[in-house]
Each structure stands twice: as structure tokens, then as C-alpha cells.
Amino acid sequence: MMPRCARLITPLTAACAATLLVACGSGEEEPQAPGDEQILDKQWQVVSxxxxxxxxxxxxxxxxxxPTLSFGESTLVGTTGCTQMVGKVTYSANEERQNIQDGNRLHFDEVDYDETAQDCHGASVWADNLLRNLISTGRDFHYTVNSNNQLxxxxxxDEVDSPSIKLVSLGN
Known part of the structure; x- marks a missing residue:
């Protein structure tokens, strides 16, 4: 004969296992990592x-x-580390205009930079110069969020190794 305690544990264990199986198959989305694929409404810090x-x-x-960038539905704001920038952007996919979530291509319709700060020097000038050369009116970029949650x-x-900018999310 099974002890009374064992008779209670067995049904309880079965009920817990059933609850876990139902929860696993419920179709509910698991929480996203802090660097989820959301691009809008976040501040992105340039890391390379x-x-x-x-x-x-x-x-x-x-x-x-x-340097940081923040994207809106049709705008960009940010800093090179030496100066502020603002811009107008268009998103597309397969030659058709899209919103940022459904697109994979970014076109800089207009980009304006403020005057460079007087106290900007060293690596900040290096980053400022590279970003000004890359992020400019008329430029087109493919954009993705990679497996490391980097934008x-x-x-x-036409280059094999096209220039790129990698950014990490600083959150909302």
C-alpha cells in the first residue's frame, strides 16, 4: 500500500506537469531580450x-x-559625439516605400549637422568625420538587427566589404 503522502504528491506532480505543458503550448510570446528588434523609440549608441x-x-x-542615433517614422536625430544632427529618412523594401518595421532599406532624404563643438578632439573627431561621411543626404543603407541585438x-x-555602422540599444 502507498503511503498517504506519496498518494498526494503523485497527483500534484501530474497536475503541475500538465500545467507546464499547457503553458508551453499556449502560443504566448516569450519576453524579448532588452535589445529586441524594435528600432523606433530607442536611443542607439554607435559601437563601431x-x-x-x-x-x-x-x-x-x-x-x-x-555617438548616438534615434529613428522616428520619417526622422533621425542624433549626435556624432562632436555635434548634433537631424534628418529626414525614408524606409523601403523591394523598391516599395514601407514603415521601418517592414522595410530593410533606409534612405537619407536630408541630413543637417550643427557646428562642431570647439572642445572636440581625438577619437571624437575621428568618429565625427566618419559619421559625417557615411550619414549624408542621398545615401542608402540596408538595416538589420543582428543576433547580438545590434542595429x-x-x-x-558595389564594394565587397561595404562600410557599416553598428549600434546597440540604450533602451527607450
């Missing part, structure tokens, strides 16, 4: 600017103000 395969690309942690902007060119 890749212009050529053999050139330095990582933004040094020691710079006073890291990757890759300049559309």
Missing part, C-alpha cells in the same frame, strides 16, 4: 564604424560623448 576591413572601427569607451546599417555600394 567600419569603413575598410583593415581600419580601426570600434568607438573607444574613453570618448567623452559616444547594423550597411552602406549600399
Amino acid at each position: 564604424i567600419n569603413t575598410t576591413p583593415d581600419a580601426a572601427s570600434t568607438i573607444p569607451e574613453s570618448i567623452p560623448q559616444a 547594423v546599417l550597411e552602406l549600399i555600394t
Whole structure:
């Protein structure tokens, strides 16, 4: 004969296992990592600017103000680390205009930069120059969120190793 305690545990264990199986198959989405695929309404910090395969690309942690970008439905605001920028953007996929969630291509319709700060020097100037050269009116980029939850902007060119900008989310 089974002890009374064992008789209670067995049905309880079965009920818990059934509840877990139902929860697993419920179709509810699991919580996303902090760097989910949402691009809008976030501040993105530039972590690397890749212009050529053999050139330095990582933004040094020691710079006073890291470059950041924030995307809207048709706008861009940000900083190069030396100056502020604003812009108008268009998103598309397969040659058709899209919203940012459904697109994969970004066109800079207009980009304006403020005057460079007087106290900008060193690695900040390096980042400022590269970003100004890449993010400019008329430029087109493919954009994706990679497996490391980084937003990757890759300049559309005929080059094998196109210049790119990698960014990480700083949240909302």
C-alpha cells in the first residue's frame, strides 16, 4: 500500500506537469531580450564604424560623448559625439516605400549637422568625420538587427566589404 503522502504528491506532480505543458503550448510570446528588434523609440549608441576591413572601427569607451542615433517614422536625430544632427529618412523594401518595421532599406532624404563643438578632439573627431561621411543626404543603407541585438546599417555600394555602422540599444 502507498503511503498517504506519496498518494498526494503523485497527483500534484501530474497536475503541475500538465500545467507546464499547457503553458508551453499556449502560443504566448516569450519576453524579448532588452535589445529586441524594435528600432523606433530607442536611443542607439554607435559601437563601431567600419569603413575598410583593415581600419580601426570600434568607438573607444574613453570618448567623452559616444555617438548616438534615434529613428522616428520619417526622422533621425542624433549626435556624432562632436555635434548634433537631424534628418529626414525614408524606409523601403523591394523598391516599395514601407514603415521601418517592414522595410530593410533606409534612405537619407536630408541630413543637417550643427557646428562642431570647439572642445572636440581625438577619437571624437575621428568618429565625427566618419559619421559625417557615411550619414549624408542621398545615401542608402540596408538595416538589420543582428543576433547580438545590434542595429547594423550597411552602406549600399558595389564594394565587397561595404562600410557599416553598428549600434546597440540604450533602451527607450
